Amino acid sequence: MKRRPPPTPRRIVLEFLALVALHWALLHLLAEARVLEHLLAPGPGSRVALAATGFFLLLRLFLLVFGPAWLLARLWLWATRPGRDVLPDHGA
Amino acid sequence: MLPTPRLPVPLSRPWLRWPVAVLLFALVAITLPRWWCGRDGHRWFEGDATLTLAHAREVAAILERGVSAEDFTSASDLFRNEWLFGSYQMGAIALLQVCKAHPEHEAELMPAVERALDELLSERIRAFDAHKWGEDPLETLQTSELGHAAYLGYLNLALGLHRELAPGSRFVATHDRVSAALARRLASARHGLLETYPRELYPVDNAAVLGSLLLHARVTGADHSSVTAPMLERFRRDWRAPENGLLFQSLDPHDGRPLDAPRASGTALAAVLLGHGEESVARELYESARASCAGSLFGFGFLREYAPGASGPGDIDSGPLIFGLSPSATGFLIGPARRFGDREQFVALQRTAHLMGAPVSRGGRRGYVTGGPLGNALLLALSTTARSEIPAQP
Numbered sequence: 001m002k003r004r005p006p007p008t009p010r011r012i013v014l015e016f017l018a019l020v021a022l023h024w025a026l027l028h029l030l031a032e033a034r035v036l037e038h039l040l041a042p043g044p045g046s047r048v049a050l051a052a053t054g055f056f057l058l059l060r061l062f063l064l065v066f067g068p069a070w071l072l073a074r075l076w077l078w079a080t081r082p083g084r085d086v087l088p089d090h091g092a
Numbered sequence: 093m094l095p096t097p098r099l100p101v102p103l104s105r106p107w108l109r110w111p112v113a114v115l116l117f118a119l120v121a122i123t124l125p126r127w128w129c130g131r132d133g134h135r136w137f138e139g140d141a142t143l144t145l146a147h148a149r150e151v152a153a154i155l156e157r158g159v160s161a162e163d164f165t166s167a168s169d170l171f172r173n174e175w176l177f178g179s180y181q182m183g184a185i186a187l188l189q190v191c192k193a194h195p196e197h198e199a200e201l202m203p204a205v206e207r208a209l210d211e212l213l214s215e216r217i218r219a220f221d222a223h224k225w226g227e228d229p230l231e232t233l234q235t236s237e238l239g240h241a242a243y244l245g246y247l248n249l250a251l252g253l254h255r256e257l258a259p260g261s262r263f264v265a266t267h268d269r270v271s272a273a274l275a276r277r278l279a280s281a282r283h284g285l286l287e288t289y290p291r292e293l294y295p296v297d298n299a300a301v302l303g304s305l306l307l308h309a310r311v312t313g314a315d316h317s318s319v320t321a322p323m324l325e326r327f328r329r330d331w332r333a334p335e336n337g338l339l340f341q342s343l344d345p346h347d348g349r350p351l352d353a354p355r356a357s358g359t360a361l362a363a364v365l366l367g368h369g370e371e372s373v374a375r376e377l378y379e380s381a382r383a384s385c386a387g388s389l390f391g392f393g394f395l396r397e398y399a400p401g402a403s404g405p406g407d408i409d410s411g412p413l414i415f416g417l418s419p420s421a422t423g424f425l426i427g428p429a430r431r432f433g434d435r436e437q438f439v440a441l442q443r444t445a446h447l448m449g450a451p452v453s454r455g456g457r458r459g460y461v462t463g464g465p466l467g468n469a470l471l472l473a474l475s476t477t478a479r480s481e482i483p484a485q486p
Binding site: 027028030031053056057060061064065066068069070072073076077079080081082083 | 103104109112113114116117118119120121124125128129390447448450452454459461462
């Protein structure tokens with residue numbers, strides 16, 4: 001089986017930025033809805049709002065709490081990947 | 093061609109590479125979110141005018157636009173209308189606190205406050221209470237002895253705070269009439285508490301009644317001490333669990349015994365409401381809630397609904413419990429934490445509010461995405477709670 005190549009720093013950063021953009025878009029989308037009421041007292045029409053809010057809050061939790069650490073850890077793992085025992089400034 | 097310099101240590105070795113990655117992850121995850129989500133908390137605590145005004149403009153816009161029961165999703169008509177009432181009541185209180193702290197913005201915000209007070213007094217808003225009692229709470233102020241604790245107590249708090257800033261306003265007479273009715277009813281109340289609805293007795297709603305009477309006394313010089321002093325003493329002695337100081341959520345209207353467990357959401361909200369009128373018992377309630385139920389994870393504060401060793405379900409008061417944590421109680425504690433100058437607790441709770449509330453700025457206004465009319469009004473009211481300088485009651 002062909003081994004998947006490790007992601008490049010560019011891809012790592014782009015993936016992170018894509019999540020930031022998705023969070024930003026959802027933030028502004030949900031700002032138009034009134035979602036607290038769905039969370040505190042779900043009604044008959046709350047299913048979609050609850051799902052969207054749940055997804056948004058999980059994404060926000062990940063991005064704000066774990067996102068930066070995840071980004072840095074991935075960049076570290078890239079910089080220290082096997083066969084890469086050189087200073088990053090000089091290229092591999 | 094220059095030789096490629098090698099790092100002093102072979103960092104690609106798994107025994108070093110992975111532990112460093114985990115350590116890096118943990119260090120950043122523990123420190124960075126704490127700092128990032130706590131920035132607004134410190135600004136709120138300091139009373140930052142820019143932040144406060146941006147949120148106040150959002151709440152004012154919501155109140156000016158108008159709120160209706162259809163804005164809420166609960167299947168219960170009563171809860172929808174209570175939240176409608178709560179949106180105007182908390183919105184008015186929040187903006188009045190902002191006006192008091194930043195008088196230069198009073199002219200801008202006061203119209204929204206008075207719009208909210210007009211709504212609170214309207215037949216449309218008070219209909220939920222009239223329906224439950226079978227009589228109108230305002231038309232029967234002088235003739236009825238029934239409780240109406242929630243509608244009249246919360247309304248009276250907003251009227252009292254407004255009177256502090258506008259002592260000659262058109263709401264003054266209503267404030268006096270509601271206060272007189274509450275004091276008279278309390279004097280003859282069985283168990284020393286007013287019922288919220290027929291055969292429903294909640295100490296937390298009576299904290300609004302008591303806070304509003306103490307506020308009325310402070311603003312007007314009226315003497316309600318014959319009812320407020322014994323009631324304060326009973327808040328201190330009778331209506332809280334002796335083992336942890338938490339307020340009982342509901343009492344049996346027949347014998348006055350607890351019907352429900354002592355809970356954090358009622359205790360924290362009572363500290364908020366009572367704090368408008370006095371400091372001593374409100375501080376005790378705050379400290380009980382904090383000592384028994386507060387916790388923190390990586391600097392993000394929360395409140396459990398039940399004290400350690402107790403458990404129970406969540407409800408409309410606590411919000412849905414997640415691992416026993418109450419969203420309502422967590423939010424309510426923000427107010428007394430600021431009132432009593434507890435910066436560490438305040439900022440920890442604000443971190444959680446920032447994380448889960450998701451504030452967003454648009455067009456000079458700033459609101460919480462997960463807030464809606466009630467959540468935004470509540471969080472502004474709690475985040476701008478005035479530091480109390482009221483002398484302790486005997």
